[in-house]
Amino acid sequence: MAEQQSLTSDAPVVLLFRHDLRVNDNRALYAAAQTGKPVIPVFILDEHSDDVRPVGGARRWWLHHSLTALETSLKALGATLLLKRGATQNIVDRLLDETAADMVLWNRRYDPPGVDTDRNLKSELGRRGLTAESFDGHLLHEPYLFKTGTGGFYRVYSPFWRAFSAGPDPRDPVSAPDGLKPYDGPTTSDRLKDWQLLPENPDWAKGFAADWTPGERGAQDKLAAFLDDAIGYYGNDRDKPAVEATSRLSPHLAHGEITPFQIWHALKAPDLAAEGQGTDKFRKEIGWREFSYHLLFNNPHLATRNYNASFDEFPWQNKADDLQAWQRGLTGYPIVDAGMRQLWQTGWMHNRVRMITASFLIKHLRIDWRKGEAWFWDTLVDADPASNATSWQWVAGSGADAAPYFRIFNPMLQGDKFDPMGHYVRAFVPELKNLPDKFLHVPWLAPENILMEAGVVLGGNYPHPLVDHQAARQQALIAYARIRKGSEAF
């Protein structure tokens, strides 16, 4: 069919890029090459279509560098990437006018505004008799594929994962095309630097580049390094933030520099068979990403509305000073502060510590989970509309498949258990680095002389605990008890 079209028309094909910034396993790109038509690749920064949530600050930094990498990859294939900013439909309309293209291809998105925008685009193009086709790539399975026995969506992860595991095998990745036929007509493109994606305060992103290489190559390097080594101890050490035992693929996945299909396929390598436990656990985490999209797809307002409406009555305190102390890593609880500072300095936080810091914000400070979700959205290089919303609601207890309300993380115990040597805390809270292990997670319990020897001044160079753990825990339990009674209380 593709060949037939190339015989009948040499009109160009427009290829949309959004969060699929790669040339390998890019089915839309592959299909565009197959047509034999000139290809016009265009990245659209759409912050104008209905309900679109603007890209957060950390992801803007990433996007800047990833687009630079993509531009280079496409150039090597013979095509020039155009940069356009605005509502998708308007951008495409103008491009079709300018270039007389008769075909538009893209890889599917699964965030609700993206779904709506692309659905409208497809029907509009179809109405005009143009070819519009979308492809998979972001998820192993469409988020509506799995249904419970009664035909609904899954609310609980375990049954979802059972259904997923019994489902069809994910396809194999497709290779990059050998080349693209260039489009020679006149085109216009924004200049990347005019988008000002890099932060105004350059100090903020200074630490990002040490940890991350945005782009397809950086993604493949991270995957190779993970499969080479860390996956062997992923099962045991993935909860220890001081150990490099996780894949660190999340920002690359979020920007579509690597696909879950490529990861899934790589996990089938024979020499990984010996790492059975690690690979199974890791697949299950990929499954969480799929589950989060399954939930978001079926609950478009997951990032802004309590899944469980009884939480609308939750007595949040929302103290501005407390929120700011949390954001800056100045709560006085070392494991919490280390996490928040890792986030600020590197654009990423270890998964275990995300739970600890989120639980602290919600349960110890009783600040609405949406404030935390928004902060993570702005500061995480891997900010993902599905995972972020699902995980915050999970910790709050307001979501589908929530943690029990009485499960309140104890930051001291979590610190002792998962950072027993204190390497993580010392790396990100250097003012405590000379404290002995025994007091590292509880500096306020250290005797005066120990504090003095370590150069720690509570209330001076490190804060007193913002709240007392036991008291805050009791208050949280009371607050949760109140909404559990529901309307009875009124």
Added chain:
DNA sequence: TTGCGGTTGAT
């Protein structure tokens, strides 16, 4: 309908 079980915990 009924029975089972529920990512990540604390006391």
Added chain:
DNA sequence: TCAACCGCA
């Protein structure tokens, strides 16, 4: 052991 609930087959 903690309280009780609700998703799922």
